[in-house]
Amino acid sequence: MAGKYKSMFLSLSAMALLVAGCGGTKDNNASQTPDTQQKSEAGAAAQNYGDTGGIKLPIVDKPTTLTWMLVSDNPNLAESMVVKEIEKRTGIKLDIQAYSSQTYKDKMKVVVASGKLPDIFHGQTQAEINKMGAQGALTPINEHLKDLPNFKKLYVDNAENNWVMKSWSDEKNNMYTWPIYGLNRDVNHGFLYRKDIFDKHNIKEWTNTDEFYAALKQLKAAYPDSYPYASKTKENIFRDWAYGWGTGGTSYPAFFDEKAKTWKLAYTAPEFKAQIDFMKKLYDEGLMDPEFITDTDASWTAKMTTNNKSFVTFDWIGRLDSFANQVKSTNPEYNLRYANPVGPTGNVRSLPKISNFGIVVPKGKNSEIALKLLDYLTSPSGSSLVTMGIEGQTYNLVDGKPVYPELKDVPNVDIKALETKYGMWLEGMYLRPDKRSVYYKFTEKEQEAQDKIIKAKKFEPADPELKFTDDESKTLAELRTTLDKAANEFATKYIMKKEFGEAQWNEWLQNAEKLGAKKFIDAYNAAQKRFDEAK
Numbered sequence: 001m002a003g004k005y006k007s008m009f010l011s012l013s014a015m016a017l018l019v020a021g022c023g024g025t026k027d028n029n030a031s032q033t034p035d036t037q038q039k040s041e042a043g044a045a046a047q048n049y050g051d052t053g054g055i056k057l058p059i060v061d062k063p064t065t066l067t068w069m070l071v072s073d074n075p076n077l078a079e080s081m082v083v084k085e086i087e088k089r090t091g092i093k094l095d096i097q098a099y100s101s102q103t104y105k106d107k108m109k110v111v112v113a114s115g116k117l118p119d120i121f122h123g124q125t126q127a128e129i130n131k132m133g134a135q136g137a138l139t140p141i142n143e144h145l146k147d148l149p150n151f152k153k154l155y156v157d158n159a160e161n162n163w164v165m166k167s168w169s170d171e172k173n174n175m176y177t178w179p180i181y182g183l184n185r186d187v188n189h190g191f192l193y194r195k196d197i198f199d200k201h202n203i204k205e206w207t208n209t210d211e212f213y214a215a216l217k218q219l220k221a222a223y224p225d226s227y228p229y230a231s232k233t234k235e236n237i238f239r240d241w242a243y244g245w246g247t248g249g250t251s252y253p254a255f256f257d258e259k260a261k262t263w264k265l266a267y268t269a270p271e272f273k274a275q276i277d278f279m280k281k282l283y284d285e286g287l288m289d290p291e292f293i294t295d296t297d298a299s300w301t302a303k304m305t306t307n308n309k310s311f312v313t314f315d316w317i318g319r320l321d322s323f324a325n326q327v328k329s330t331n332p333e334y335n336l337r338y339a340n341p342v343g344p345t346g347n348v349r350s351l352p353k354i355s356n357f358g359i360v361v362p363k364g365k366n367s368e369i370a371l372k373l374l375d376y377l378t379s380p381s382g383s384s385l386v387t388m389g390i391e392g393q394t395y396n397l398v399d400g401k402p403v404y405p406e407l408k409d410v411p412n413v414d415i416k417a418l419e420t421k422y423g424m425w426l427e428g429m430y431l432r433p434d435k436r437s438v439y440y441k442f443t444e445k446e447q448e449a450q451d452k453i454i455k456a457k458k459f460e461p462a463d464p465e466l467k468f469t470d471d472e473s474k475t476l477a478e479l480r481t482t483l484d485k486a487a488n489e490f491a492t493k494y495i496m497k498k499e500f501g502e503a504q505w506n507e508w509l510q511n512a513e514k515l516g517a518k519k520f521i522d523a524y525n526a527a528q529k530r531f532d533e534a535k
Contacts, residue, residue: 049089053379054149058091059372065093066370067118069111070428072098072419080423081394082386089385092373101427117362119370122428124358127473129177130170138360139367140174148371150378154181154432155354164354166534167465178359178374181432184351185440187453189240191342192319194311196335205339209244209278212342216287216312223308227289229282230310232300234293235488238275240314242266244343245275249463250352253483254524256463263524267487268512273505275343280495293492307331312339320445338449340458347460348453359428374431383432386424387415387439394422401441415439466527475523479516486515 049057077083077096087093097118099107108123117137124132132138142165145152155161161181169175198205198215201222206212219228231237242248242255247266249255257264266272282288289295289303289310303310305327320336327334341348361370376382388402389395395402407413407421415425415438425439433439442450453459468476490508494500 050381050384051379052376052381053153055372055376055379057089057376059376060091060369062091063093064091064366064369065095066120066366066373067095067097068429069097069099069108069118069121070426071101071104071123072096072423072426073100074098074419074423074426077423077426081389081421082423082426082429085385085390086373090373090376092369096426098426117364119364119366120359120361120374120428122357122359124360126168126177126356126358127468127470129358129360130174132360133170133174133176134172137362138176139363139371140176141178141361141371142169142173142175144368144371147368148375150375151178154378155179161354163465166531167467168356169467171467171469176360177356178361178378178431180355180357180359180430181378182353182435183355183430183433184353185450186351187317187338187348187449188351189316190314190348190449190453191339192313192315192336193339194335195337196333197307197311199335205337206342207340208346209342209344213278213282213287216282217285219311220285220287226308227303227310228287229292229312230289230295230300230303231292231313232295232297233314234295235492237279237292237314238272238488238491241275241279241343242272243347243349243460244341244345245271246343246345246347246460247271247275248349248460250465251463251524253480253487254463254521256461256528258461263521263528265483265512265517265521267483267491268509268517271344272491276491276494280500283495284498290496293496301326304336305331305334317446317449320449321443337445338452340452345460347458350459350462352462352465357428359431377429378431380432380434383430384434386426386430387433387437389418389422389424397436400436402436402438413438464528464531466524466531468523468527472523472527475516475519479520482515483512483517483520486511 074080075098077098083094083096105123108121111117111121112124112132115137129138133140141148141151145156155164164177164179165173165175168177168179193205193215195205197203197219201218203215203218204211206215216228220226233240239248239252242252247253247255247264247269253266254263255266255269256262279288283290283292291299295303300310300313301323304313305323317338320338323336324334340346359374361367361374377386389404391397394406395404397403404410404413404418404421407417410417418424418438419426425437490504490511494504494508
């Protein structure tokens, strides 16, 4: 899991003043018809529950039950705070069909094959969704925009976000997938270094690739038996480092060259060769762990937490504190910190603002109601409910952060604890997480990571998300596995075998062409052309 942006939420009292000051729901002694009284009550409800973004509460005027299939290990969701509060606010009773993350995908396939679909579910690929939609099984969101003010505001009217309507829709421009906005943190992965060891030997944190190399050389000199850089991501190391060489992206190994305005294949790009040349240099000089392509999580952990073994790695920011806590009794000085990027661009990956979990509403008698519920959960009011709770009941704000009195004895109040206690943060239900939530509460070390990259704007530009035809999708699926396997094998040999050099690189270029490199990238450029031409 990974997000950004300022909170859009107001306190209930401030919201009440705002609505009253802007001439929202009026409270006067004028006589009202039943219709105007109902509208007034709905407006009051919306006011009481915060900013609903224009969606009227309650959503239904008679008891309605929706089935919702999602991921959760909580067996008591029917009695959870979130499910009960949703019914109170919207009039919709939820019949949650929950399955563990380990079994969900298999169960979803069975349910889809049966044709007996729940009112809301998630988990399919975009290609699978659009195929189902074309067969008439799913509800096109674009046909209901007048009833979905939050969706329309966020994904249709917003010029930065409305690419989803082009990229995720089917060939007839029908949109079936409900996006998730702002889930990702800004910085979630990167290079990490043992600041305590660097400080001990007066080694400065690097600010560029040459300084990174020099720092590893100094560490090797201080600890001759060490391998300063260790890795546990196996062949993913090539993808992880790619952002620093300008070839990274969510479509890796395809990447969009912003200057040339064209898609290219990382595996055959000069930047990729420069990257593996640098890795080869580190390997040859004993600066990179020779087990970088095979190391296990346990072995890597031992190297990074045992003195004098390894001091630099690439991983998740949660490791900054977890490793320190793991060894605090034996090494209280242990200090793992987030480092500057490595590579000519000096950038890290840009995590997407908008995430795709494949949330859909099948066609049925409740489809319009289900879409309206998703719209409410996309509003500031709804998102706050499912990711924060109810202020004054489940939590209190202290210095702008939620504190949960009922969880005061829980060592770590994370999103799992909130799911277990309140039914919050259910995968497939959170659609626009509140940035005040515990998920965005960073430790001092994690906040340093955010600040370091955000302030310096060290983010690689995000690549466009494209819509492929069925034939293009088939081509990409057929070629990707073959290209990935061959490229990873070549890159590993290139780094580890001393005899590998220019001749072997040129041979690889020819081999990649035989494996379909051009055909692979042609599919991206054809899709990009359609994307650019679309209105």
